[in-house]
Amino acid sequence: MDLxxxxxxxxxxxxxxxxxxAQDGQTLTALVEGAPMTRFGVMKHLKVLEEAGLVTSRKDGxxxxxxxxxxxxxxxxxxxxxxxxxxxxxxxxxxxxxxxxNP
Numbered sequence: 606m607d608l609x610x611x612x613x614x615x616x617x618x619x620x621x622x623x624x625x626x627a628q629d630g631q632t633l634t635a636l637v638e639g640a641p642m643t644r645f646g647v648m649k650h651l652k653v654l655e656e657a658g659l660v661t662s663r664k665d666g667x668x669x670x671x672x673x674x675x676x677x678x679x680x681x682x683x684x685x686x687x688x689x690x691x692x693x694x695x696x697x698x699x700x701x702x703x704x705x706x707n708p
Contacts, residue, residue, distance in 0.1 A: 612657035625673035
């Protein structure tokens with residue numbers, strides 16, 4: 606999980622994940638077009654994302670396609686976010702029920 610947090614800590618890497626979310630299976634060239642950095646810079650960020658398991662890639666002829674893997678993010682959500690959000694959601698549900706019963 607540490608590698609995932611490290612990968613998500615950088616705004617450029619989050620932008621790359623957003624780009625893959627918008628259109629999965631992009632080439633390095635396509636990802637470079639939307640990034641304010643060099644091809645080498647994008648490659649370095651993709652390597653960190655791949656090491657964290659957030660991006661997978663496969664060769665398709667001469668091209669290498671990059672795909673978003675949302676599973677590590679979901680695991681973080683299940684482990685950290687959901688348990689802290691649950692009390693708030695329960696309180697809002699109770700408040701809604703109370704307001705509906707007592708207009």
